[in-house]
Amino acid sequence: MKEGPDIAQIGALIGDPARANMLTALMGGKALTATELAAVGGITVQTASTHLAKLEAGHLLAQRKQGRHRYFTLADESVGKLLESIMGFAAGRGQLRHRPGPKEPALRKARICYDHLAGDYGVRMLDSLVARGAIDAVGDGLALTQAGESTLKCIGIDVHDLKSSRRPLCRSCLDWSERRAHLAGSLGKALLANFFEKGWARRTAGSRSVIFSPEGERQFLSLFPVEA
Amino acid sequence: MKEGPDIAQIGALIGDPARANMLTALMGGKALTATELAAVGGITVQTASTHLAKLEAGHLLAQRKQGRHRYFTLADESVGKLLESIMGFAAGRGQLRHRPGPKEPALRKARICYDHLAGDYGVRMLDSLVARGAIDAVGDGLALTQAGESTLKCIGIDVHDLKSSRRPLCRSCLDWSERRAHLAGSLGKALLANFFEKGWARRTAGSRSVIFSPEGERQFLSLFPVEA
DNA sequence: GCGATGCTTCGGTTACGATCGAAGTATGGA
DNA sequence: TCCATACTTCGATCGTAACCGAAGCATCGC
Structure with missing residues (x-):
């Protein structure tokens, strides 16, 4: 029993x-x-x-x-992952809380998922990294490639520092709004932090949504292009 | 809000x-x-x-x-996956229901996780398949290799049939008792069904645990060896 | 048709937990 | 020292939902 x-x-x-x-x-x-x-x-x-x-x-x-x-x-991170997975499940059944509120679009575009970027932009970033061969994707699994390490160095992230942590470097996280994977793990966190540092984006006061500045948005989109 | x-x-x-x-x-x-x-x-x-x-x-x-x-x-499968992930989370905090009951050991050894094999034996099977190169593992992701297809053919599973379904072939599922991944997806399901057909194992009446026959256990262990 | 079985619906009870007002504890600043 | 702020604990209320007995449908075997 x-x-x-x-x-x-x-x-x-x-x-x-x-x-x-x-x-x-x-x-x-x-x-x-x-x-x-x-x-x-x-x-x-x-x-x-x-x-x-x-x-x-x-x-x-x-x-x-x-x-x-x-x-x-x-x-810890596992709580965030659990919650996001429940959200993904709930969103899959169309059990959005009520009707989409005014803040919904911003939330779907870019938001924080515990400590990394999620939403349309989060998914786009991962897609782009995979397309250029910076990250290997097999099924749900993600792994940084050699080429990826140098790519990140250009962006301003030293992967070596991250590797020392016990937390996995790359993790895929199911995005509830896009229903596709985005990048979590210490690398996902570092990238988001990097965008904040550069002033490309900022968090909003009472919400999970992430607001990009016009210039930041331009930079982000050109850094992570989508193939036609 | x-x-x-x-x-x-x-x-x-x-x-x-x-x-x-x-x-x-x-x-x-x-x-x-x-x-x-x-x-x-x-x-x-x-x-x-x-x-x-x-x-x-x-x-x-x-x-x-x-x-x-x-x-x-x-x-559907997503419900099973959600529940197992919550179980994994709960087990990780040591919030087992009470103290381990009498059926606990059997449950940890081999049990059904929605439709595939979990527990010690489930984890062992995946490990063995990865070790022999039948399955590629990158992070959490799993993918069947060419070599894997023929391996499975020997076991008696025609992968081609499974590929027609919309459900993914390989999926990793976090095992709450072992805290490591085991094989889910349509391939995981097919393998368990295969063991039942061959009479290697049977389900128990009121429980999720899977009981192997002595002969079935011998076969299973030799089919999925663990490297020393 | 008739009774037996499997399940649902109805009605009423009960218990648990979410809630808040009020009082109590800790920290900081003046 | 004294007050203000941040938070917790206590006590009491209230609503909801879990629960079961009894009655109501549906299906099967005869």
Whole structure:
């Protein structure tokens, strides 16, 4: 009867709308305070506090005290991956939350998926890297090629630094809006960080969407062309 | 605020213990009746009926009427994949349901994951296929090689038949007990079916575990050796 | 037709958990 | 020291959904 891991527990954790909203907000990768999370959940701070305690007990969140603030983040990358995969599943059944809201288009174009770029632009970037032979793709798997290493060096990313981390360099992540893979892993993170540093793009205040500057957009599109 | 797909809904569906048990049971790949599912959920048929209706409305289950029986299965492969990925996540946090039960060892050795082989033996099989060059593995991705096609022909599987289906041939699936990949996709399904046909193994009554016959086990182990 | 079986629907109870007001604890600044 | 801010804990309320008994359909075998 009772076989295997307890999926009901984490299902229940994600199953509450307020908690789901908070988790979704944390997919933006930024650490948020309890008060901020209460706002996105549409509840009071007291209620949020109990929710956050539960999520932390379930090891979905981690918190870091800083002065009188308490910053919450997703516990680790695996949580982000889990959430994105559930989103992909939900999107596949056409269970979008209500009707597409005003921010939907921006979200579909470019957004943060935990710590890397997702949406149309994220998919485009991976496609382009694969097309030029910088990344090998077999099925779902991704691997950086020799040629890819030098390509990235030109962009300004030293792959050698990334390789020291225990986290995999390339990972594919199913994009819920595009229903295709985009690039995750430490390389995906480094690329997004690189775009922010260069001023090509910036995060928005209360949302996961990523806004490109006109110049940044031009650069990005020419750096990652799509074959005709 | 309300961004992206509705993960709370499917979280809630999975979050109820009775429903989670039923879904887990259906991971065995066999279609089960409402009465059987009520038993695994530990509830009466009436209650099970309402649960099943909800799961069906949420597109997690499909049902097929056959005489006065109603057979329920997972809606499609994506549901199985989602559940296994949640199990993998839960297992990773050490949130096994209680303490390992008596059936746990058998389950870890060999079990059905929706329609293919998982557990120690499932992981071993994939490792062996990769080691002999029958399958290419890059990151998470898997692809059958030319050499692999003939290997499978010897085993008694005509890959050409499988290729006609829209479902991908090779897919990697994260094994919650081994925390490594095993082989899913139509090829994974065909291999397990092949073992059943040959009488090497059989499913058990109320469980996901797969029991090998002594002879079948010998054959299996020699067919999929592990390098020293 | 009739009873038996498998399942669903209805009605009413119950329990759990989400919620918030109010009070309590910690940190920072003045 | 004193107050303001950030957050948690307590206590109580309330709503929802899980649950089961009983009744209602549907299908099978006879």
